[in-house]
Amino acid sequence: MPEGSEPLLEVHDLVVRYGAATALDGVDLAVGRAEMVALVGPNGAGKTTLLDTVSGLVAPAAGRIELRGRLAQVPEGRRLFPEMTVEDNLRLGAWRVRDRRVGPVYELFPHLVELRRRKAGSLSCGEQQMVAVGRALMGQPDLLAVDELSLGLAPQIVDTLAEHLQDLNRRSGMAILLVEQNARLALDICSRAYVIEAGRIALTGPSEQLRNSPAVQAAYLGGAYEA
């Protein structure tokens, strides 16, 4: 995390259990203001559990979470309300805040204007991901947590969405926590990253450093990394 900046999110020694199984075991993580941080790891490593715990959906068994601002999550698989229109999905994202104007989201994703009366369930996966990101932005978050941005999407659409996230981060200073199996994408667009394996943080550091780590290259980048 950048020196001197107050962390927006701090997770200390977090433990989460599902019955007898331990999903997170002493996880520490921090996201600074206006930072883009990646959380990468294999399936079942505890990435979504960590996000759900930070979002308040899962109660931790031990540890501490300090969130100094508003958090909105783009869930894995989008999870739109399929029978509702795009606009109604967006408006529901503002449940916690008074301002329900959808204009700023349409400015970010102009393509959604023509889809605004369509049922969300009838959209393509890429369009749905735009709505999911837009819906989260309607909550005016200080920290946007995106769970598996690239899941099931064509590379071209992933690139476009990634550019939007970087642009948001640069222009509004919104912090972004990107949870990804696609480590190459995550390390490319985030300045810092955590690698989580079997419920523990295995590695952490600047993305550049992790990119050059032989362990990360072997496990997540398919061998030597080529920029």
Next chain:
Amino acid sequence: MTLFLQYLAAGIASGSTFALVATGFVVIYRVTGVINFAQGVFAVLGGFLAYSLLQAGVAHGLAESLAVLITAAIGLVVGLVALGRRGTPPLASLIVTLGLAIFSYAVVITTWGDHPISYEGLSGLLAIGGVSMQRQYVLIVGAAVVTFLALALLFGRTYLGMALTACSSDQRAARLMGIDVWRMGLLAFAVGGGLGGLAGVLLTPLQPVQFDSDVGIAVNGFAAAIFGGLVRPVTAFAGGLVLGVAEAMVAGYYRSSYETAIALAVMLALMLWQASRRAPSEE
């Protein structure tokens, strides 16, 4: 022909009350995933409460309205008990509603006794197209239609209704938006209670109610709700009307003791037909 139209009118009226009870089942199930076995109790309590208020000298209209509001409040309490702590599984809540339905018998018998009660509804007959029908029938159908339109507006046009729909669509996503799914569940129980109470206050002038009348009302309402797969209010409403008309025809042309059994058989046949239309065709 006149007789047929009279049976039809009576069937639509009683079917409207089934439709109200069915809609209560649907609203609660969609939002909470709980099948509320106490749904018929709300109708019984609505009837008894209106009866007591009228006996106490409260004017018609106000007494029935108060009874509906009180049953909505009772619905909220049933929801509090049934939903319990956040995260209670729907199956556990279902069993709790069954227990509450049985408990209600003790409450009704202790408070009002075990004899059936009724009160006067809208008196007089109304002639429409040469068919004379009780004005209470017209009131029931009108009240059901107005209620249904109000619910459609609530769910389709208001932000609160959108949140309720979101809870029924994807509870996890709704929670991520910051919607309190548990509170929405309580609201659904209150709406369900009010709908059941409304059915009760409308039905009691035509059909006396007693402590265990909830079973017949709930069976008919549940059958209608199942017709809509427990999630589609419009189909549930239509199911209530079909059931009501079928019962009235059986009672009118054959025997009233067979009305529920035959009407349910008709519903079963319709549901099988629906299922066969949905099933993928096998070559």
